[in-house]
Amino acid sequence: MAELLNALGRRFSCRQYTGEPVADAELNLVLEAGRIAPSAFGMEPWRFIVVRSPAVKEKVAAACFDQPAAAGVPLMIAIVALAGVLEPGSAYVEARLTAEAGGQPPPRELREAYRGMHAQIDPRGWAIAQCSFAAAQMMVQAASMGLATCPMGGFDEAALARALGLAGGEIPALMLALGHCGEARGERRRRGMDEIVTGI
Numbered sequence: 001m002a003e004l005l006n007a008l009g010r011r012f013s014c015r016q017y018t019g020e021p022v023a024d025a026e027l028n029l030v031l032e033a034g035r036i037a038p039s040a041f042g043m044e045p046w047r048f049i050v051v052r053s054p055a056v057k058e059k060v061a062a063a064c065f066d067q068p069a070a071a072g073v074p075l076m077i078a079i080v081a082l083a084g085v086l087e088p089g090s091a092y093v094e095a096r097l098t099a100e101a102g103g104q105p106p107p108r109e110l111r112e113a114y115r116g117m118h119a120q121i122d123p124r125g126w127a128i129a130q131c132s133f134a135a136a137q138m139m140v141q142a143a144s145m146g147l148a149t150c151p152m153g154g155f156d157e158a159a160l161a162r163a164l165g166l167a168g169g170e171i172p173a174l175m176l177a178l179g180h181c182g183e184a185r186g187e188r189r190r191r192g193m194d195e196i197v198t199g200i
């Protein structure tokens with residue numbers, strides 16, 4: 001029963017990596033964990049870029065201020081928020097709502113509910129928030145296989161978008177370092193349950 005909780009407990013943000021490469025089979029499982037992540041309205045407003053090319057990695061690391069996890073890791077996954085396709089009625093939204101409706105034309109109520117939601121959100125922040133679910137699932141999958149990760153939100157957005165070759169409307173949501181950890185993990189410090197949970 002606590003199997004998943006054990007994997008969650010093994011995850012921590014690793015900043016020093018060995019040079020050992022991540023096997024393709026392992027990488028694919030991490031990507032799959034992201035692919036099947038939940039998103040509001042099944043919108044999946046993300047795409048993932050696997051950064052392995054040393055030349056691109058160098059530019060990406062620089063955009064991440066050469067912080068240790070970015071500079072020393074052999075592989076990174078860019079989680080890119082698709083903020084520019086979320087307009088109601090766009091081909092992308094129609095395709096996703098059709099999928100959400102089980103492959104049928106989306107019912108009017110679903111379209112209206114999406115339109116109502118869209119009117120209330122900042123599409124950019126909304127898309128980035130959805131990407132967090134994909135990132136979290138990837139990190140837990142990696143931890144369950146003994147791989148280390150570090151989520152990185154500390155970057156120069158414009159420089160990172162350039163390094164990744166993003167199109168307009170595509171926003172870097174998070175960089176994920178993925179590899180074999182080369183440091184001892186520190187002590188986990190979290191607020192206590194009594195501080196964060198109330199009943200009502």
Ligand SMILES: Cc1cc2nc3c(=O)[nH]c(=O)nc-3n(C[C@H](O)[C@H](O)[C@H](O)COP(=O)(O)O)c2cc1C
Nearest residue numbers: 011012013014015067069150151152153154155188
């Ligand atoms: C959205 C987000 C952005 C983060 N950005 C960075 C970052 O840029 N650099 C870094 O070293 N750690 C980053 N972290 C890792 C946090 O510092 C770390 O999760 C937190 O200190 C708790 O430690 P743990 O992950 O080892 O449990 C980020 C975490 C999240 C969730």
